[in-house]
Amino acid sequence: MRQLVVGVALALSLVSVLGTSGCASAEPRTEAQVDEFANYVGKLQNLTGVAAVDLNTNEQTLAASLTVAVDPDVAAESLTEIGAAVADFSGKAQERGFVPYEPVIQSGASSYSYFDELPDETIAEQLNYWLELQQASVVAVQLRTFTSTMNVPALGGPDGAADLGAEEAEQPPRYVLIDLPTDIPEADLRILIETLAAVPDPGATEGQWDFLNLAPRTKGEYAGPNFPSIADLSYAVTAGSHFAEVDGLANVEVLRDSGHDTPLRIRIAVFDDVMDGVGNDDAEATFEQTEAWTHLLDLVSLLEGAGALDYGVQVLANPLNDGGNFQLKFSVHGCELEADSRWPVLSNHLTAVWEKNASAERFEADPSCVNPNGGDHSHDEDSAGSDAD
Structure with missing residues (x-):
């Protein structure tokens, strides 16, 4: 019984x-x-x-x-x-x-909690979608009513619900979390993502998608009701895979939201033993000796090679012996890089690497920008991918 x-x-x-x-x-x-x-x-x-x-x-x-x-x-x-x-x-x-x-x-391990006074027909469609996503060989699928924890609408942009009918526009926002298998080869991961993307989605007006294990210890968060594009998912796959073997890596989080001032945000938590017991005076010189620093410089090149999308990067590292954790932040908006004034030596290195690798698209989009590479974009065009936007 x-x-x-x-x-x-x-x-x-x-x-x-x-x-x-x-x-x-x-x-x-x-x-x-x-x-x-x-x-x-x-x-x-x-x-x-x-x-x-x-x-x-x-x-x-x-x-x-x-x-x-x-x-x-x-x-x-x-x-x-x-x-x-x-x-x-x-x-x-x-x-x-x-x-x-x-x-x-x-x-x-999967759960469904998306009711919120929806009609039975809509609930049936969403439940069937939840069931089909599970059948694509994932670890778990969570589908529920979305409650935003961010200060921006989870619309994926200002026109996220522009084409929706009146009945659908009253639908509550939806949150979908997909827990992917760990240690899956990148080629198989791409096939799995394409399989998930092909499942017919009954849709929602607003919401968010989260993916666990896009790379080792990597989470991707995507504001908007629709299944993220392969290009958007690739940012998390690339960043997570790039840092996967770094000593002391805790996690990588990639947030993609075209409605945010910084549409791509990458957060990296790494606790290398080399940084243990270091104070503010020695933090820059010590962090320069870590694998995380080398990979961070390479990440700038990878991001610029992907196009002109604005982005921000935050690195959280070990506690300093004179208070707080070591943190390094920088962001790129348009044709300008804003470095972290707390760490001038590291910021100068980051700026030099960015200027050398800055996407030609940034300067072509704004004639007032001065290209530090002298306007010769041929090497950029050969290596740059298409903008995810």
Whole structure:
């Protein structure tokens, strides 16, 4: 018999209901209300493809949550029926005075929590998309309602929802996280990404995509509702692969958002033993001896070879013995590099490397810019890729 887990909330008659003022009422729940909620859980349990139902409530906060685990081989038709039933949870919980969390459907390590008053047809389409993404041999897929943690809209640009109809424009933003297999050859990774991109997407108006393991210890974050382009994903693949063997590498994060002032941001955390116990006075000279520094200079060449996209790079390293961690930041906007004034020696080196490798497209786009290479762009045109924008 399938597992059925029902939390403390089954003593619903002992939990007070919320009054219209938002405060708790002293009116007890009736036995009929208790039975009706229990019957709802029982009906979920009996649906084809359901492995377990977990209902939890809190008598003090009146919070309610529901998690439904499905069989690994659940059919799309069964998942559609499950989704329609789970979507009723919020309304049923509110009728009984609870404040519901968005319900969750789980399949192994993957989870789906994108309901938010969507019509059943839309939920069915999104659930089927979630299921098909999982079937592409990834580790896990998380699809849920998106809550932005950034100070910019997750639209992928100011016109992100310009072509959407009125009904679709009311759809809540969507977050998709794909956990990719580790230690996958780059050629196989590209095939996997192309397979994922080919899965028909029912779409969303706003949102974000995140990818884990685009390279060793590398995460890519992409603002916008659509599956990221191969060009955009390649920034994370390139940066992560470039730093993969660096001593002390903790992680690489690549953020791509065409609506941001700096549309490409790369964050590298690296803790080389060479930097242990170093103070501010010796930090520059010591960091110059690390593998991370050499690879950082090469990264500038790689980024400029990819076109004229504005970018920023931040390196976080070991704690300094006189306070704080070592951090190095620089950014390129248009035809100017803004270096980190705290570390003038390193900044001068970075500026020299950038001037030598700066993309010709930067100066062609703005006639007022002076090319430090004297206007000879032939070597740049041979090596530069197309701009990801």
